[in-house]
Amino acid sequence: MDTQQIGIIGKHILIAHLIAADLEVAEPIRDRGIDLIAFRDRVSTGDFSACPIQLKTATDEVFGLDSKYENFSGLRIVFVWNARNPDKAEIFALSYQEASKVLTEMKYDQTESWKNGKYTTTRPSEKLKKLLGDYRVTDPSEWPSRLGMKNQSAAS
Numbered sequence: 001m002d003t004q005q006i007g008i009i010g011k012h013i014l015i016a017h018l019i020a021a022d023l024e025v026a027e028p029i030r031d032r033g034i035d036l037i038a039f040r041d042r043v044s045t046g047d048f049s050a051c052p053i054q055l056k057t058a059t060d061e062v063f064g065l066d067s068k069y070e071n072f073s074g075l076r077i078v079f080v081w082n083a084r085n086p087d088k089a090e091i092f093a094l095s096y097q098e099a100s101k102v103l104t105e106m107k108y109d110q111t112e113s114w115k116n117g118k119y120t121t122t123r124p125s126e127k128l129k130k131l132l133g134d135y136r137v138t139d140p141s142e143w144p145s146r147l148g149m150k151n152q153s154a155a156s
Contacts, residue, residue, distance in 0.1 A: 001059070001084065010057025010080035011035065013089050021143035033072060038147055051076055051147035059084040063128060064120030065099045072096065076147055079132075092135045093146040102131050 001009075018025050018038050026037040039050035054069060056062065057080045069075055077099055081090040094102070103109050106128055108119045121128070137146055 006059055006083050007055075007057050009086065010083040010089075011055060013080055013083060013086050014053070014055060014078060014091065017091060017137065017140055018143060021140035023143060023147075023149075033069065034075070038143070038149075040144070040149055049149040051149060053078050053147075055080065057083045058122075060122065061090075061124050061129075062120065062122050063102075063124050063132065064118065065096075065103050065114075067114075067117040069096050070100075074148060091137045092132050093137050093143075094132075094135045095148075098135060102128070105131060 014036065015025050018036075023038045023040055026039065028034050028037065033054060034052040035055040036053040037050055038053060039048065041048045052072065052075050054072075054075055054077045056064065056077060059082070061081045063079065065077070069077065075096060076093050077096065079090075079092040079094075081092070082088045100109075103114065103119060106125075108114055108121070111119055113119050124132070135146070137143060
């Protein structure tokens with residue numbers, strides 16, 4: 001499989017999870033740092049909330065951060081690991097600030113690559129996996145809070 005195919009698989013894994021959480025999903029026409037927009041609209045109450053998502057999909061386990069996302073308000077960086085086998089995929093959702101905190105705690109912020117604005121590891125240590133565990137999304141009901149939305153029932 002090539003990287004485009006892996007990206008498509010990851011995107012659809014995430015879309016399935018968001019729809020299972022009773023969220024709507026839109027895909028921007030142009031790629032300007034947002035891959036998907038998850039949103040909830042409640043016509044009966046007039047409530048609308050949305051969250052831009054930058055998706056990072058990998059066939060294995062990859063964690064990274066790019067400083068270009070720092071000032072992107074409300075952005076969530078979503079990692080889909082093990083996308084080659086959707087049954088074993090793991091999903092993590094972090095704000096930029098949360099990802100930056102992980103980066104700092106791992107001391108990746110002291111690397112030359114981060115000093116140039118980017119850091120990526122393709123071999124996450126057990127410590128990194130443990131830190132990311134707080135951001136793992138395993139149940140659709142977790143999505144609204146991970147995306148900074150009010151957790152409303154479908155009947156709202």
